[in-house]
Amino acid sequence: MTSTTSGMTGGGPMGSSGPTFDPYDNTPELIPLRTAAQAGDWPAVRACFAGLGSVDRISSASSLLADIAGVEGFLERAAAESPADPLPRTLLAERYVYIGWDIRSGARAKDVSQDQFSQFHDWLRRAERLLIEVCAEQPSYAPAWTTRLTTARGLQLGQAEARRRYDRLSAHHPHHYRAQTQLLQQVCPKWGGSWEAAHGFARECATGAPDGSNSAAVVALAHIEHWLDLPSGEDAAYLRGVPVRDDLRFAAQVSVLHPDHRPDWNSVGAHSAFAFAFSLGGHHADAAPHFAFLGDRATEYPWQYLPDQRSAFLGFRKAALESRGGGAR
Known part of the structure; x- marks a missing residue:
């Protein structure tokens, strides 16, 4: 999976131990989010997201949260307890996407087994069901549309459908960098472009x-x-x-x-x-x-x-x- 990570306001010091590829080293502001997620503390996770402000930051944080093993448990509970809130369903959907993609692996299609593909598509369909609901209720909700670019790619829904989803997002949030990097993957030859x-x-x-x-x-x-x-x-x-x-x-x-x-x-x-x-x-x-x-x-x-x-x-x-x-x- 392709995730976005952060930049501070200038170049970091150069040392013999570098570089670090850890997004939390590069974005220490998100360490409290990781701590809350690892503890299964939904109110603290919700508070972290409430303080992020921009859709770009929310999208970046969503990607990092989805890469933390086991968070689906408390996110499933949060989604059930707050059915009108788009955030827990969207975070849960992205976590499902990460679970599915880990099973599929980053290999080219010819090197992925039928069982891997079956499980991969099952997790992505679970995610897609949640995201369809969120996008119907909140048509301008960028995190959900961004994740739907990934499900469109993984479920092989085609170039036109992926572009439709990107256009729906960009109508409300133009120049959304993470969404652009996701659509780029779709339009490359390896995904039918x-x-x-x-x-x-x-x-x-x-x-x-x-x-x-x-x-x-x-x-x-x-x-x-x-x-x-x-x-x-x-x-x-x-x-x-x-x-x-x-x-x-x-x-x-x-x-x-x-x-x-x-x-x-x-x-x-x-x-x-x-x-x-x-x-x-x-x-x-x-x-x-x-x-x-x-x-x-x-x-x-x-x-x-x-x-x-x-x-x-x-x-x-x-x-x-x-x-x-x-x-x-």
């Missing part, structure tokens, strides 16, 4: 959002997904290409490097995407400002695509800093 569709959607995210938003980082993610799908040899050449480099430069300049950018909980993920793509393409000077922001912080996605993500991060960061005359720290 095409590279034309993937890069087209990424450009749409970049050009449609206000300057300084995270949305243009979807351009970097699309190129990373394309790189991942290419045979050895072609993949490195692809990211080294001038058209891809220039596309990444434009996207970075209108998003996380723009003067209007205000770091938020998605900024570490956005900077990680650019640092990863520029580095793999050998554009180390272009990667440098992104590593400067990151410090010792990173997100699992997309670094999980490399065999040793920690060593890769450190090596690429060293090359980026040296390219700018910053030395290795």
